[in-house]
Amino acid sequence: MTGLLRYARNAPRCERIGGLCAIVLLACGTVGAADYPTKPIRWVLGFAAGGAPDVIARVVSQQLTVQIGQQVVLDNRAGANGVLGADLVSNAAPDGYTFLVTSASFAVNPSAYRKLPFDPVKSFVPVTNLCSSPGMLILVNASYPAQSVRELIEIGKKPGSRLAYGTSGVGNATHLAAALLQARTGVQFTHVPYRSGGLVTSALMGNEVQFMFTNPATIISQVKAGRVRALAYNAPKRSPLLPDVPTMAEAGVPGMEMDPAWYGVLAPAGTPIAIVSKLHREIRASLGTSGVQERLSGLGCEPVGNPPAEFRAFVQKAIARAAALVRIAGIEPE
DSSP: OHHHHHHHHHSOHHHHHHHHHHHHHHHHHHHHHHHOOSSOEEEEESSOTTSHHHHHHHHHHHHHHHHHSSOEEEEEOOOGGGHHHHHHHHTSOSSSSEEEEEETHHHHHHHHSSOOSSOTTTTEEEEEEEEEESOOEEEEETTSSOOSHHHHHHHHHSTTOOOEEEESSTTSHHHHHHHHHHHHHOOOOEEEEOSSHHHHHHHHHTTSSSEEEEOHHHHHHHHHTTSEEEEEEOSSSOOTTSTTSOBTTTTTOOSOOOOOEEEEEEEETTOOHHHHHHHHHHHHHHHTSHHHHHHHHHTTOEEOOOOHHHHHHHHHHHHHHHHHHHHHHTOOOO
């Protein structure tokens, strides 16, 4: 700072004015980051309450509220596979008080929709990945005759059979998993999208659809209660939450592995890096607490908390990988 002040005294007038402005902005940014936050922070979720992003955001935000001394308020703006919530945040003031909490669907949307109202890379500043989940379960109603993935596929191959699967929206990870199953097996399924994961689960339990893919975080209690049956897990290894459930490869359908589900925090483009860094540090600290770790583990999730630069690279790679899977699955952009 001393060097900057010396430059401001000795530089030509036009440069001196610009230099002084830079000093003032730097000082304001430093003070702002030191005092931040001074009011409640809003976390916008593009999904309904009760879904995996909502459940995970609540776990972390409760601890974060205690740490920073300001309320972290969740604002559910469900619609268009998270696009509505993301659009809202992309147009929010970059002042460190509005953030997006999203899922892996954020990386799928650029390939699932012909045109988005924002740029998934340029419109946001990645803060951190809260946690990840290695895979998803494929489930049927407990009363459904299929006891395995092989039996489900055999039913689907019968003439006149119309297997329907439910998802929480077009183009999200659950849709991608089911479309990939269709591509791997050659069986034609009927896609039935709902507005939320909770509605999909209700549809499965009510026999409106025959199967679904979902994260263990939102369904584990229903599985253990015997209301739905888990046929397989689409990860390289079995889930520690359900060690008796085979992987998709073990169940006879290889090539079903996808990137781990992830749940991250992003800020509007232009948010000061000092604020982004401070929020990342606070989130990382919250993820390190035993209470948060225990609750996330019970949901089948592993805390991450990577730094902003690393998370930015992760998101960009996830978008590219999702594009390749969308092509393999044969999903037509809407």
